[in-house]
Amino acid sequence: MRATRATEDEPLVSDNLLAQLADPDFDAQRGEFDAQTRALLAVALPEICSELLGWRQTASNRPFALALALRSEAIEARLDQARHDIRAPEPVHPNTLTAACETLLRHSTDAAERSAAADVLAQIRRAA
Known part of the structure; x- marks a missing residue:
């Protein structure tokens, strides 16, 4: 799994990465991640949560x-x-x-x- 930003307009967390995270393998389901995936999640999780909160707020308010x-x-x-x-x-x-x-x-x-x-x-x- 990689998170790279090609331009400022593209999100750090791509749709492909989200799809991979949404369909975890057996180890991921048990919370077992390699060091690279843990680092990726540490960087990506705040952006994922921020985007989700934005969508929820918009859905609620507008x-x-x-x-x-x-x-x-x-x-x-x-x-x-x-x-x-x-x-x-x-x-x-x-x-x-x-x-x-x-x-x-x-x-x-x-x-x-x-x-x-x-x-x-x-x-x-x-x-x-």
């Missing part, structure tokens, strides 16, 4: 703002997946392509991207 932030993050993830599906090097199943284009039409802020998605959807419908 649930609507938190809901909007989570929705925005989910939409961005859907847009990223749609763009990935469209640009896949291998042939894309028409249903996958249709869903990706519909996602872009519904959520993209880029007018050219929405126009291209509409054109592709029109071609798919003509071909069907």
Whole structure:
């Protein structure tokens, strides 16, 4: 396990590290860590706790703002997946392509991207 900060915008504790910590092996479940992991936890635990407290406070004090932030993050993830599906090097199943284009039409802020998605959807419908 490593915690390294690539830039100031990236957290010390990455999502991959959190996933590893959330799925402990047998030794970790018993509280047995090697020296490197103990040092990592000593540095990472305060940041993990601070972030969790921030999320809890926001959820308690501003649930609507938190809901909007989570929705925005989910939409961005859907847009990223749609763009990935469209640009896949291998042939894309028409249903996958249709869903990706519909996602872009519904959520993209880029007018050219929405126009291209509409054109592709029109071609798919003509071909069907």
